[in-house]
Every structure is written in structure tokens, then in C-alpha cells.
Amino acid sequence: MKSIEEQLAIIKRGVVELISEDELAAKLKEGRPLRVKWGADPSAPDIHFGHSVILHKLRQFQDLGHRVIFVIGDFTARIGDPSGQSKTRKQLTPEEVEQNAQTYKEQVFKVLDKNATEVAYNHNWLSKLNMNEIFELLSKYTVSRMLERDDFMNRFEKERPISIHEFLYPLVQGYDSVEVKADVEVGGTDQKFNMLVGRELQRDYKGKSQVTLVMPQVVITMPLLEGTDGVQKMSKSLGNYIGVTEPPSEIYGKIMSISDTLMRRYYELLTEVPLGEVKAMHPKQAKQRLARTLVARFYSDQAAAAAEAEFESVFKEGKLPQEIELISLPKKEMNIVDLLAETKLAASRTDARRLIRQGGVSVNEQIVKDDKLSVNLSGERLIKVGKRKFLRIRHG
RNA sequence: GGAGAGAUAGCAAAGUGGUUAAAUGCACCUGACUGUAAAUCAGGCGGCUUAUGCCUUCGGAGGUUCGAAUCCUCCUCUCUCCA
Numbered sequence: 001m002k003s004i005e006e007q008l009a010i011i012k013r014g015v016v017e018l019i020s021e022d023e024l025a026a027k028l029k030e031g032r033p034l035r036v037k038w039g040a041d042p043s044a045p046d047i048h049f050g051h052s053v054i055l056h057k058l059r060q061f062q063d064l065g066h067r068v069i070f071v072i073g074d075f076t077a078r079i080g081d082p083s084g085q086s087k088t089r090k091q092l093t094p095e096e097v098e099q100n101a102q103t104y105k106e107q108v109f110k111v112l113d114k115n116a117t118e119v120a121y122n123h124n125w126l127s128k129l130n131m132n133e134i135f136e137l138l139s140k141y142t143v144s145r146m147l148e149r150d151d152f153m154n155r156f157e158k159e160r161p162i163s164i165h166e167f168l169y170p171l172v173q174g175y176d177s178v179e180v181k182a183d184v185e186v187g188g189t190d191q192k193f194n195m196l197v198g199r200e201l202q203r204d205y206k207g208k209s210q211v212t213l214v215m216p217q218v219v220i221t222m223p224l225l226e227g228t229d230g231v232q233k234m235s236k237s238l239g240n241y242i243g244v245t246e247p248p249s250e251i252y253g254k255i256m257s258i259s260d261t262l263m264r265r266y267y268e269l270l271t272e273v274p275l276g277e278v279k280a281m282h283p284k285q286a287k288q289r290l291a292r293t294l295v296a297r298f299y300s301d302q303a304a305a306a307a308e309a310e311f312e313s314v315f316k317e318g319k320l321p322q323e324i325e326l327i328s329l330p331k332k333e334m335n336i337v338d339l340l341a342e343t344k345l346a347a348s349r350t351d352a353r354r355l356i357r358q359g360g361v362s363v364n365e366q367i368v369k370d371d372k373l374s375v376n377l378s379g380e381r382l383i384k385v386g387k388r389k390f391l392r393i394r395h396g
Numbered sequence: 397g398g399a400g401a402g403a404u405a406g407c408a409a410a411g412u413g414g415u416u417a418a419a420u421g422c423a424c425c426u427g428a429c430u431g432u433a434a435a436u437c438a439g440g441c442g443g444c445u446u447a448u449g450c451c452u453u454c455g456g457a458g459g460u461u462c463g464a465a466u467c468c469u470c471c472u473c474u475c476u477c478c479a
Contacts, residue, residue, distance in 0.1 A: 229423075231422095257433070260431095288431095351441090354440060359427060360425085387426095
């Protein structure tokens, strides 16, 4: 096992806050595997690189010999976490939650070590609480303290709605920490408040029931990763995300299209590569290495190499991708506008005309200038829209 | 329970009877330049047709008017203040 100092150095990379370092050091000194909690709200079935910042941190803990307690908030998902939300999140049905939780598990183990992970569903204990216990839990916090919280405050000031039940979320999540006897909890900065509540509840519940914690959990907040636009946080709804299940070529391409500034950020939060090394490299080389590293993590070295070769060929040398989807259409001859709309290469017929007018459409490498062009489909035709949409079409 | 404010396109935000398919910014799309980077420039950004129009949009439903996002009524939702 590595020394305390070495462990701390690894753990501290990229974190925003570590509350507190002394406590963490003390826990590490005990020499036992720590129980590192990560709570996930199964409302978004697709894990993206933003989540993987935290997963990566958890993996580091595992590599240091600690255990991850993956708490699936199947119960809390039905409440809806207010964190960072500008409006009330919709509540999910039990079926949706279950399905999402499964997907979550599959994806999480692309990063986490399955053997060092415990999976827990919080309905197992939350659904058993009786009214007395719920009131006991509620009595441990006050409305004004709840309102101190940034995101509630923001919503309050922006005159956005806050539902009462959302107040329950931090308490319930904090209670999870009591139940799973967490030594450490890792989450996004948006989770700081919830995690701190966990600390306090662990203290409050100490001695009660079977809980015997020496020290309440250490809280580690990780930054919210900026999305591919480099400004807003990565999220599915903003469309600026890279999903861990996306094909290698997509991941590679998306990484290559991020800005240089963002690249350094991704290096820091998603890899172990020393940042000095990155600085010394040519930006494009560095970005390619990042793209390779990340594709390799979710797929394989071969997949990464293939994605890189393809990328170079298509975008540097202007060649065609290795694999282009081939579809068959019933007609032998079609107007280009109909064709684009039919194949969804353009959002609408108007959009198709627009793209043609702007010189963004080509058939067999010939730029289409006339939107009345009739495309003969007796042979295979290659349609290209913009720089990255390719499709082979034939009659059949 | 009482008084008031507000709901406009992906988001933010103008517009208070016609010249508004609806300013502006962001996001997004296409082209140029590149390292498919950033920055910049040009264009676009409801739909259907074409270059002439037509149709559908401003929380929902009705109404007034030659004509409404703009006025009236009701409904839904949100917020503020008072209790």
C-alpha cells in the first residue's frame, strides 16, 4: 500500500474541496479499506464524461485499496434532486427508475472495479422508515438552513418554484450516508450541501441504532466538467456531452473538436497524465493523445488506434470514412431535396434547400448547386452533408 | 384568505392594435481559414413552395376588431407583498 502522503496526492488531484484533509489523513492512517460512497440518481440513463470525473476519482480510491459504495437513489429519484436545477425535476415512475438503474450499473463498471464495489439501493432502508423516524430526521434540520443553500437561494431569487418535497432530498441523501457507514463521499460541487448534511446526520445518529462511526464522512467535491462547448457544464439536455457508450469514432471526434483550454481541463480531471507533460506537447498531439486515452478506457487500445486512423484519414486527408451507412430507398430517382428530408440528413425540406444554397451538400463528391437536381439511384450514391454527415444510398 | 406582477421561439430578452415570422444576445447549422481547436469573416436559423407567395406560431380556450403577441373574459401555471 502506498504511503499516506502518496495516497493524498492522488486523491487530491482535480478536487475542488476536501473536507477535511486532516480527517482523511487520519482515516487513511487506520490502514483499513475506506468506504467511499457515491450516490447516483438514476434519472439520466446515459453516463457521460461529466459523471466520469467522479467515477475516475472513485476508481483512484479503489486502486489504492478502498471500497466504493455505489448507492442507487431509486427511492430518492422519485423525489427529484433539486441540486443545480433551475426548475423542479420531474418525478420518475418506479419502472423508469429500475430501468435507469440497470443501465447505470452497466455503464459505471466501464470505469469502476466491480470487485471493489458494493451496490446498494436506498429504497431498502428508506421505504422502511416509519413516521416517527421520518419526523426525527426532519427535526434535525431547519428551513432557514435549507434556504441558505445556493441553488435554493438562486431559485428563490429568480422567482423559480421550489417544491417542499425537494427539501427532503438532502436529508434523505444524508441519511444514506448514515446507513452505508460512509467514510468518504465523493460528488460534484453541486452536491456539496447534500454531502455536508450527511456529515452532520452521521454525527447526530452516532451511538444510535447500530451506527458506530469514529468520524463522520469526509466530503470530496469534484468540479462539474464543462461540456464540449467549453462553457456550460456537461449535460445531456444541453447536447454538449460525450457519452461513455458512444462509438469510438464519436468519442474521438468530439474530443478533437474541443478547445485547447478545455483539453487541459479534461486531462486534469479525466486522466493521470502529469499536466507538465501535456504543456510540453504540441496542442494537436496532446489532444490526440487525450482522445486515444479516453477511447481506450471505454473500449480498447485497438479501437483507439482505429479511431485515430479514421480521423486522420477523413479530416486531415479528406478521405471518406471506412464505414458509411448504406440505406435503400424504393425509388429509382429522387429529387435531392426529397432525398435529404427523407433520409433525415436535413431537418426539413426547407432546411435541405438551405443547405444546398449554402454549398453544404454533395452527391458523389460533386457539390449540389441546384435544388431541383434529380438523383439517379440505380447505382449507389454517396451523399455528404456538411463535414461530417455521410450516407450511401441506393435503390432497392 | 387579501393585494399585485408575470407566462414570447432551444435559452435569455425586446415588442403593448397593422410596416412583426416577431429586434438583440447566446446556442446551433453551412461556407472560408485551420490543428474538424480557438479567434475571425460571410451566410443561415418555423413550415410548404419558390424566389412569388401561402400556412402555422408569442401559456390554454373563447371574444372584440377590417386586422391581435399586443384589447376583453375565463382557465392553467409561476412569483412578490400582506395575513
